[in-house]
Amino acid sequence: MPPQNEARKKHLADAAIDVLARDGGHGLTHRTVDKHAAVPTGTTSNYFRTRDALWVAVANRVAERHWEIISTIEGFPEKMATPNEASEAISLMLTGMADEGRIFNLAMLELNLEAIRRPGLRPTLHELNELVTRQMGINHRLQGLPADRETLDMIGIFLRGLQLSMLMPWNLGQAYDPARLIERAYGALLATAPDQTELPGSG
């Protein structure tokens, strides 16, 4: 048995993300990952023994890649301070990275769907969502913008719907600039936040 090599583990998990985005959940097997990663047959099952372990590896690597992608946004997180800047940055996350972003978003969606059937995936996905939401809350508070949990979750809900709709354009009536839609939704939801009168400098 080869030593458990972290770089190789990451390489296999990245290959698994590609396979998941390309073929959906049913395509994700140890064999297809071996093939896509161009490693000898049996390598993936050596690192991730069970199908559950393979799925969990994908979830962990997707969470890691979320922060890697975010760190490539110039000036992050300072540049996400205002709704306008945040809209630009989030739009990049959702759609601006061509193939890489598409693969990431598709894998994320497949992961969440699989988590309905495979509860072991939920803690990683939940933790990622908590971290993303808390970071948004910190940015809002720094700007004196509403940061109640309902408003933050509603922004998250809209972004999830947009991510889905950009992947599935037959669910839209026309082509949109996602940054513009994010900015409008952001503004609309901030303006209807329950606690904004309590906050300094809001509105």
Add this chain to the structure above:
Amino acid sequence: MPPQNEARKKHLADAAIDVLARDGGHGLTHRTVDKHAAVPTGTTSNYFRTRDALWVAVANRVAERHWEIISTIEGFPEKMATPNEASEAISLMLTGMADEGRIFNLAMLELNLEAIRRPGLRPTLHELNELVTRQMGINHRLQGLPADRETLDMIGIFLRGLQLSMLMPWNLGQAYDPARLIERAYGALLATAPDQTELPGSG
């Protein structure tokens, strides 16, 4: 070969929807549908020759069921005239039908994901979305509410995100009453519609 019986076709398509919601796209095979529908092996492939044909049958039946479910909402469509009433009705569609709604929403999501890989599914899904959006537009115009396509699509985007988030509650920070979230998002998006000053009786 048995005659092509419409009732049996519908029965098989309904079984396929159950299988899709339960097992995901990879579980949807002629064999699993035979089994779930409790019909002799080979029946499903007799009615729907290819895997493509089986998927298209699911898409058509999901579109049909959308309207069947809507027609069970008392007083539809008059009761969807105001944002408040619409929020209640849409909330029922998304979450209020216990297992039936959950199966419908999961199957719809799997269908849309599969349509990324299987273009033959897109026309049915596109047509359903167009009909739903146009109906929302008609309701809005009757009430003097904004009915521009961007606003209608943004409401659709939010609802899609909510549908997803209710199926995947680990992406939310707390439990919500979906009707309340829909009403708030609805109001927020209507208030930021570009053309509302041109409309009578809005606001």
